[in-house]
Amino acid sequence: xxxxxxxxxxxxxxxxxxxxxxxxxxxxxxxxxxxxxxxxxxxxxxxxx
Numbered sequence: 001x002x003x004x005x006x007x008x009x010x011x012x013x014x015x016x017x018x019x020x021x022x023x024x025x026x027x028x029x030x031x032x033x034x035x036x037x038x039x040x041x042x043x044x045x046x047x048x049x
Contacts, residue, residue, distance in 0.1 A: 011048040015041050 004012070018041035026034040 008048065011044060015044045015048070018044060 018037050022034045022037035022041065025031070025037060
């Protein structure tokens with residue numbers, strides 16, 4: 001079982017929400033917002049890890 005450090009819980013949750021928002025906007029064919037939220041997720045990954 002993988003243990004997650006407590007300080008990574010909030011950033012991981014935020015990354016998942018960003019990716020989820022990108023998926024929803026992509027399904028609605030609003031690609032500008034989908035790219036925006038994917039970029040936000042990537043930025044959070046680079047800052048966190």
